[in-house]
Amino acid sequence: MQKHIFIVYTNAVEGRDDEYNNWYDDQHLNDVLKIPGVVAAQRFALSYKQRLDPPFPWKYAAIYEIETDNLDDVITPLKEWIGTDRMPRSDAMEPHREAYFFHPITTRREA
Template sequence: MTMWRREGDMRAAMGEKTVPRYKLIVMTNAVEGRADEFNHWYTNVHLADFLKLPGVVGAQRFARSEAQRSDGPFPWDYLAIYDCETDNIEGVIAELTAKAGTPEMPISDALVPERFVCFFEEMTDRLTVSDKG
């Protein structure tokens, strides 16, 4: 039998204080011919810089899969998802705005300037599947 489990229920049962949770979704492209440089910077420099921001608790990158449900078009080749847990998302945004492009958070010129950047606030607990055979 498959059982659905809500992660928020587990956190509450363990007595964890819950704060608002957000996902920052960033979709990007590399300058043509500079994907290796872009990916090295993003993975080895930018993610670490981002994790220094208060309220940012996780980060993960993805590359667009060749397998898709439709033929596209798909304007973005890369996706980064940042996990934020904070009572002050405006403060996280202000800190990001202040640091981006400075020596504390340099931005590579191998990054195409056009990108999709948007914060999303959690609406539901995350559901997971567990088999209780």
């Protein structure tokens, strides 16, 4: 099986971080994990220390690990389910987001 990661950058609507994080952590991650081929999910918040200077456009990132030989088998449900009962969307999330699929081009190295 080909491995991929899907990285999604998002923000909460101003003043609604708690509602946004509760929805993302308690519902959305689980909804995405129901898609065949999505094998793991984890969220991240922007660290206070950064190598570069602000502004930083994204406060949150989610990384999904995917194992599939046909990425369309993951992309199609993502497109079809989002905003439905299978994958409700929260209005506490800013509508603009960025999301990209990547596949490894080297072996994993460890220190």
